[in-house]
Amino acid sequence: MSEAVTPEPFGVGLPLDTQVSRPRAGSVLLEVDGEIDTLTAARLQAGLDEALDAARSEGSGVVVDLSGVTFLASSGLAVLIGGARRVAGFGARLRLVAASRAVTRPLQVTGADALFDTFDDVASALAAAALDVAPPPGVAPPSGEVGR
Amino acid sequence: MSDAETLDGMSTVEVRTSATAALIPTIRAVASDLAARADFDLDAISDLRMAVDEACATLVDAAEPTSVLQCRFLVRPERIRVHAEVEAAKADTVLSTDTFGWRVLQTLADEVEVLHEAATEGRRATVGIRLDKSAGDVPR
Numbered sequence: 001m002s003e004a005v006t007p008e009p010f011g012v013g014l015p016l017d018t019q020v021s022r023p024r025a026g027s028v029l030l031e032v033d034g035e036i037d038t039l040t041a042a043r044l045q046a047g048l049d050e051a052l053d054a055a056r057s058e059g060s061g062v063v064v065d066l067s068g069v070t071f072l073a074s075s076g077l078a079v080l081i082g083g084a085r086r087v088a089g090f091g092a093r094l095r096l097v098a099a100s101r102a103v104t105r106p107l108q109v110t111g112a113d114a115l116f117d118t119f120d121d122v123a124s125a126l127a128a129a130a131l132d133v134a135p136p137p138g139v140a141p142p143s144g145e146v147g148r
Numbered sequence: 149m150s151d152a153e154t155l156d157g158m159s160t161v162e163v164r165t166s167a168t169a170a171l172i173p174t175i176r177a178v179a180s181d182l183a184a185r186a187d188f189d190l191d192a193i194s195d196l197r198m199a200v201d202e203a204c205a206t207l208v209d210a211a212e213p214t215s216v217l218q219c220r221f222l223v224r225p226e227r228i229r230v231h232a233e234v235e236a237a238k239a240d241t242v243l244s245t246d247t248f249g250w251r252v253l254q255t256l257a258d259e260v261e262v263l264h265e266a267a268t269e270g271r272r273a274t275v276g277i278r279l280d281k282s283a284g285d286v287p288r
Contacts, residue, residue, distance in 0.1 A: 037169075037201060037205070038205045039169050071173075071176070071197070071201070073201050074202055074248055074249040075205070077248075102194065105194040105198075109195065
């Protein structure tokens with residue numbers, strides 16, 4: 001046998017990118033791109049924590065955009081379910097944008113889809129999230145450029 | 149059943165990697181490709197890809213650090229059987245099946261089974277998972 005080598009992290013899998021933004025008043029958007037598995041679930045957790053902390057302190061609704069996710073393993077589902085529970089703790093629902101089979105199938109086959117409000121596109125999810133909370137005083141409600 | 153465990157001249161593919169999570173994306177891509185070529189429906193392709201990922205992740209967690217992860221795909225009419233195996237971290241390593249990931253695996257596959265083999269002379273103990281997935285929701 002050859003000598004024991006410490007396996008180097010080897011970037012075969014696509015990296016997972018997360019980005020938090022506030023595309024409109026009253027909502028925090030977490031965009032996720034890449035593959036969510038045991039290697040990258042921690043990065044999803046960090047992004048989700050950041051988004052939920054921001055939403056909590058700003059009194060905003062949260063949307064998690066999974067449009068760019070090409071694989072979702074149980075480790076990622078567990079993170080999303082944890083997020084749904086946390087949001088349920090402050091009386092809201094976690095909103096997911098999930099259009100591709102890579103995301104919708106894992107949600108459906110595990111029954112986890114019942115824990116989320118799922119949307120086909122970001123605009124409708126944001127419109128729904130904004131209804132969660134009254135706009136802060138002094139901020140004009142957004143005009144009808146988004147949603148349907 | 150035993151004949152299905154050998155390279156029998158039918159459509160059998162074996163992938164061997166280091167038992168590291170970083171290489172599981174490669175294995176699940178092979179699973180997905182084989183299912184697509186075997187005319188699995190789109191949900192079944194997605195399920196198999198996820199099931200193989202789940203099985204491999206479970207095994208990597210239980211593997212001896214320098215182990216090989218051996219993953220054999222037996223492509224049959226209307227179904228694929230997957231047999232994945234690693235050398236166990238310890239002689240008494242047992243796969244835990246009371247996890248969320250295991251429940252998901254059971255949901256995704258038609259059948260799933262844990263395989264433990266005790267160490268023999270010149271061979272470490274192994275842990276494995278065998279799973280079966282059919283091509284789609286065909287009446288059986």
